[in-house]
Amino acid sequence: MKRRDPVAGQAARLTLGVWLFTAVMFVMPGLVATGRLPSFAIGHIALDIALGIALSALLYRVAARLQESRQAIRVGGVFAGVCAAAFVFSLFDSLIGGEVLRLFMAGHRIPEDVVNMTVSNFISFSWLFGLLGTIYVILQTHQAVRERDRQLAEARSLAQTAQLTALRLQLNPHFLFNTLNAISSLIVTGRNKDGEKMLSRLCDFLRTALMADGSGSVSIGEELDMLQTYLEIESIRFGDRLTVEFACPDDLLDLPIPNFILQPLVENAVKHAVAPTSRPVIIRVAARQEQGDLLLSVADNGGARPPNSGPSNRLGTGVGLANTRRRLEVLYGARARLETMVHDDGFLAILRLPADVRPKLELVA
Secondary structure, eight states, rough: OOOOOTOOOEEEEEEHHHHHHHHHHHHHHHHHSSSSSTTTTHHHHHHHHHHHHHHHHHHHHHHTTTSSSSSHHHHHHHOOOOOHHHHHHHHHHHHHOHHHHHHTTTTOOOOOOOOHHHHHHHHHHHHHHHHHHHHHHHHHHHHHHHHHHHHHHHHHHHHHHHHHHHHHHHHHHHHHHHHHHHHHHHHHHOHHHHHHHHHHHHHHHHHHHTTTTTTSSEEEEHHHHHHHHHHHHHHHHHHGEEEEEEOOOOGGGEEEETSSSSSSOOOOOOOIIIIOOSSSSEEEEEEETTTTEEEEEEOOOOOOOOOTTTOOOTTTEEEEHHHHHHHHHHHHHGOOOOEEEEEETTEEEEEEETTTTTOOOOOOO
């Protein structure tokens, strides 16, 4: 299928406007000098204008054909096209009697032979085709710049989408590995019913993940429902050691957020607060608005990690938290951030998002 030229229509309108103005300019000097316009001049002007429009169309084709060429070739080609169009137009007017030249230069001495009339016409009308050639080049250059900007924006969007997809692919296998390992442990220890229940919840969780909106965003309510399914899986592993609380005003439940943005924060709390201890731990997921921002928090009371227990990823150096920060950077730039804090009671992670921005990048996984 032949690609439509987006500039052709605009160039055609400008060309017709230039030649209409030129026709008026052909007539005005004769009217001013003699006070009248010979009737036979109308036909000559019409023929010249028709040829001028046809030559302008060819000149446009030349400029379009050379659009992707090197600058020197393009400038030289358009210049040659301008000269050729001006020469043909001048020669044609001279061959039909040079009436346009006579009207245009009324009151001046007009050469009688075809050669001199052609030269005079060429000098007079080179500027006209030069103007049209310049207009065509400017229009095509502007369109090319717009097209490159569009392609660059599309390429950046695709690159960001690929980054988000890669981050998601890093998170999902990590969670799947832990869950499948837990199911295996339950079966080995004879807790077959618990293993079957966990497997069923895992299927529900994966079904939710596969059916996630391709726009990359979900409502807060949908994200909390997904977290509930995920935590039901973990509660089978830890039993009464894990308690979950959700706190979100009803008027915030429909606000859009990036899908699975809270899951790695909750998984981090399970890994570092619930798994290492035998006492009950509460994980609290909350949402609130503050000065136009949406604050999503995941807190636990698992206690501070002892200073002699080795390096910890709880301050945000782990894969899950690092990926969450990267997702926020890709989606929102500097308008969103992840804040983490270790305190005596446990750990707090706060996502600060612009409440008036909807994530728009598509995820392909």
